[in-house]
Amino acid sequence: MNAEKKTSRIKIALWASVSLWLFAAWLLATSTNFTEPFASGHGWTYVQTTCGGTCTNGDVSGDGNPSPSVFAKIAGRSKTMTGYFKRTFTWEGLGVPTGETVQTVDGQWDDKAVQTAVACTSSTRAGMEILDSSDSVACTDSTLEPNLNVAGDTAAWTNHNPTGAVSVSSGCSASSTTLTLRLHLEPASGNNSSAACELRGDNFKLTIVSAPPAAGAPKRVYVSRLVGPAGPDPNKRTFTGAAVPPDREICRRTGF
Numbered sequence: 332m333n334a335e336k337k338t339s340r341i342k343i344a345l346w347a348s349v350s351l352w353l354f355a356a357w358l359l360a361t362s363t364n365f366t367e368p369f370a371s372g373h374g375w376t377y378v379q380t381t382c383g384g385t386c387t388n389g390d391v392s393g394d395g396n397p398s399p400s401v402f403a404k405i406a407g408r409s410k411t412m413t414g415y416f417k418r419t420f421t422w423e424g425l426g427v428p429t430g431e432t433v434q435t436v437d438g439q440w441d442d443k444a445v446q447t448a449v450a451c452t453s454s455t456r457a458g459m460e461i462l463d464s465s466d467s468v469a470c471t472d473s474t475l476e477p478n479l480n481v482a483g484d485t486a487a488w489t490n491h492n493p494t495g496a497v498s499v500s501s502g503c504s505a506s507s508t509t510l511t512l513r514l515h516l517e518p519a520s521g522n523n524s525s526a527a528c529e530l531r532g533d534n535f536k537l538t539i540v541s542a543p544p545a546a547g548a549p550k551r552v553y554v555s556r557l558v559g560p561a562g563p564d565p566n567k568r569t570f571t572g573a574a575v576p577p578d579r580e581i582c583r584r585t586g587f
């Protein structure tokens with residue numbers, strides 16, 4: 332076989348190995364769906380970070396997709412309110428199998444804007460984040476769903492899912508990790524003395540991809556032979572220390 336053919340066969344073999352590995356990983360992956368419907372006693376609380384007017388938040392019993400839902404509302408001329416509903420969960424609490432390693436997460440939500448006197452302004456925003464248990468460090472490599480202008484969602488409940496799955500940071504990948512889920516609801520009122528903007532949110536949804544721990548994979552065991560300094564066989568390891576006698580057989584595992 333000439334060198335070109337040999338190289339080609341090696342490339343095909345490598346491609347087949349990688350493809351097989353990816354296929355096996357896909358077979359092993361678990362996809363978990365979680366939806367927060369904001370039913371009574373949901374346990375989410377609003378963290379208000381700024382308030383330029385009269386700010387309120389809470390549950391909406393008579394509206395949702397379906398009812399109930401949660402809201403954040405600002406009243407006053409040209410006022411803004413920023414903040415988010417949050418609740419802590421573990422990945423396992425969201426449905427991920429115990430012991431699995433979380434790889435990616437994809438989020439989406441529904442919202443509706445209710446305006447008084449004049450339209451909510453383009454500063455009316457909503458989005459999603461996942462942070463650590465202290466609600467201070469991101470648990471994803473990029474934002475789950477960055478805040479976007481939702482002022483136009485006045486006619487009906489509207490679903491938003493512009494961002495695909497994002498990677499989970501290594502410090503948050505264990506299924507037992509405690510997380511803080513955030514649903515940003517940030518209304519902004521228009522230029523009228525009677526203006527108010529109420530932003531309602533529902534169906535905080537996650538699709539979580541995880542995999543069993545790598546410890547379940549088969550382990551290879553290598554056997555090496557230690558021989559004295561004069562060992563003539565180039566396939567044998569050469570040992571130059573005095574403490575181990577020549578021709579001793581040992582076993583070692585990968586990474587020894």
Ligand SMILES: [Ca+2]
Nearest residue numbers: 368395397399
């Ligand atoms: Ca609901």
Ligand SMILES: [Ca+2]
Nearest residue numbers: 437438492494
């Ligand atoms: Ca998404």
